Amino acid sequence: MTEILLPRDDGSLYTHHLKKNKRFEVPEGTFTSRKVYSAAHVVCNPLTTVPEETPSIDWEATLDYRRYLWSLGLGVAEAMDTAQRGMGLDWEVTKKLIECSVKEAEKVGGEIACGAGTDHLESTERWTLEEIERAYMEQCHHIEKHGGKIILMASRALATTAADSADYKNLYSRVINQIEEPVILHWLGEMFDPQLKGYWGHDDVEKAMDVCLELIHEHKNKIEGLKISLLDSDMEIKMRRKLPSTVRMYTGDDFNYPTLIEGDKEGYSDALLGIFDPIAPIAASAMHALDQGDKKKFREIIDPTVELSRHIFETPTYNYKTGVVFIAYLNGHQSHFRMVDGMENSRSIVHLSKVFVLADKAGLLNDPELAVSRMKTILRVSGVEQG
Secondary structure: OOEEEEEOOOOOEEEEEOOOOOOOOOOOOOOOOOOEEEEOOOOEOOOOOOOOOOOOEOHHHHHHHHHHHHHOOOEEEEOOHHHOEOOOEOHHHHHHHHHHHHHHHHHHOOOEEEEEOOOOOOOOOOOOHHHHHHHHHHHHHHHHHOOOEEEEOOOHHHHHHOOOHHHHHHHHHHHHHHOOOOEEEEEEOOOOOHHHOOHHHOOOHHHHHHHHHHHHHHOOOOEEEEEEEOOOHHHHHHHHOOOOOOOEEEEOOOOOHHHHHHOEOOEOOEEEEOOOOOOHHHHHHHHHHHHOOOHHHHHHHHHHHHHHHHHHOOOOHHHHHHHHHHHHHHOOOOOOOOOHHHHHHHOOHHHHHHHHHHHHHOOOOOOHHHHHHHHHHHHHHOOOOOO
């Protein structure tokens, strides 16, 4: 039996015995009962000599991971916060990422939607609403130019500048009216980005929800869906029931996704999730079970991943990208555990050790011996020698 010495919270060490490897059967084809996107991470180039303020990407490894997601039937939500937008990935690199990924999606027939925001505006300055609108449109035009679907991401600049909810509604209305195809709106909670506190003009989430719903109802023909990341399942269900019948609710709740995707008698949520990057094969297998109408099997497959997801997304939630990339490294999807802007250091070795254990518990480690070898390397450089 494969085993490894791991650290506890109190600094003591214990031996973890890996469980027997579990394989998840993933039938070919996309899903029929739900629309599903995985927000995908990027693989940095660890050997670059480029200054750190200009992130360098390993393009082949990054695109290869997207091909992997598409091969499982998942759509790719490109250039989102999982790809470190606003936390290391700048707009110049993002432009190339969008262009390359859309082109690759066309080659393989994969579903893709791309994030458009205002992150090329300096966050330390105050901008006019007109400047923020132009920034949104610059990114939207780039995505449209290359044939991608647009996800309108929340804007830090708008959160800083907007005087009230009317400013949000008016700016979004102007942007939406200039975009040709229906968009996906993205409401990202402050747990994912503290700079978005008070989005839609209210600290009170119920009032913010009303503003967002007003905007959606006014532009329901130009809005394909809403991606909500508030980690509040009750609020998501409440809002889902108030959406126009033509507008999808995409859950971004990495704590409660099984229940929200399964749904109830009044509806369900589609999925646009960061956790569907590291748990991709399990997610795909579960979604096929749901397509077959087997909700029990769906929950049996996907429920064991929830403990892992809640750990990866624990406070501070915005550091979840580290766990996402760590699992990709453990599973051999990339040759190193380095991240843009050195974000591999944003979680402790104790946190990463628990990621390892919970990934094993969920049956996610596709090659346990490789995972153990790589985990031991990380432990060794952190001062944990094996006995």
